[in-house]
Amino acid sequence: MSSADPGGGQASPFSRAELIQLFPTCIWVHEVKEAEALNARLLPAIAALERAQPLPGAPRNAWQSSDDLHQRAEFADFARLAIGAAHSVFSFLKCRFEEIYLTSCWANVNRAGYAHHDHTHPNNYLSGVYYAKAPARSGGIVFSDPRPQASVLAPTIEQTTQITANVHRVEPQAGRMILFHSWLAHSVEANQSDEERVSIAFNVMLHGAVGADKARARM
Numbered sequence: 001m002s003s004a005d006p007g008g009g010q011a012s013p014f015s016r017a018e019l020i021q022l023f024p025t026c027i028w029v030h031e032v033k034e035a036e037a038l039n040a041r042l043l044p045a046i047a048a049l050e051r052a053q054p055l056p057g058a059p060r061n062a063w064q065s066s067d068d069l070h071q072r073a074e075f076a077d078f079a080r081l082a083i084g085a086a087h088s089v090f091s092f093l094k095c096r097f098e099e100i101y102l103t104s105c106w107a108n109v110n111r112a113g114y115a116h117h118d119h120t121h122p123n124n125y126l127s128g129v130y131y132a133k134a135p136a137r138s139g140g141i142v143f144s145d146p147r148p149q150a151s152v153l154a155p156t157i158e159q160t161t162q163i164t165a166n167v168h169r170v171e172p173q174a175g176r177m178i179l180f181h182s183w184l185a186h187s188v189e190a191n192q193s194d195e196e197r198v199s200i201a202f203n204v205m206l207h208g209a210v211g212a213d214k215a216r217a218r219m
């Protein structure tokens with residue numbers, strides 16, 4: 001923290017000031033190296049699925065596949081990539097586990113005007129989204145502050161920073177994979193382009209013995 005300065009140009013009465021940042025909300029953003037080649041395989045596979053799995057009741061500007069893509073041969077490369085990214089997150093968190101696995105994985109094709117409300121992904125530990133196609137203005141993903149009490153009093157902020165923001169937007173980009181805790185609420189902005197945005201979402205869960213002592217479970 002730079003300011004032991006009490007403001008108003010007065011000399012600071014403090015010899016030292018420390019900022020302790022606790023309980024952070026993490027969002028892990030990965031850029032896939034061979035994204036162009038990967039997307040050249042994923043996009044036709046998703047288009048074929050959309051033809052094979054019509055959704056009569058769904059809005060015309062949104063389509064979602066079945067959630068078993070990780071079990072299909074044409075998405076095996078993608079599933080390996082997603083679980084690899086999850087492993088790197090668990091490693092970062094220094095989190096010990098017996099096994100992690102994809103519980104679900106599905107494609108989304110969102111066309112002009114489509115937006116998605118704030119939601120979480122229950123019964124999972126990590127969630128992620130990968131963009132196979134993300135034209136400009138096709139809608140970012142917006143994460144919401146998980147501390148509702150933080151907005152009980154909302155003074156005017158002259159310049160919003162990551163400390164004071166209550167939402168955080170991540171720009172979609174072809175080849176970008178974003179992971180976050182499944183409890184973190186997020187929404188998707190409306191697609192304001194004339195083209196479709198194509199993404200694959202996935203959920204990751206722990207398997208086997210979890211925790212210790214009186215917080216022990218077998219998942």
Ligand SMILES: [Fe+2]
Pocket residue numbers: 119120121186201
């Ligand atoms: Fe989601």
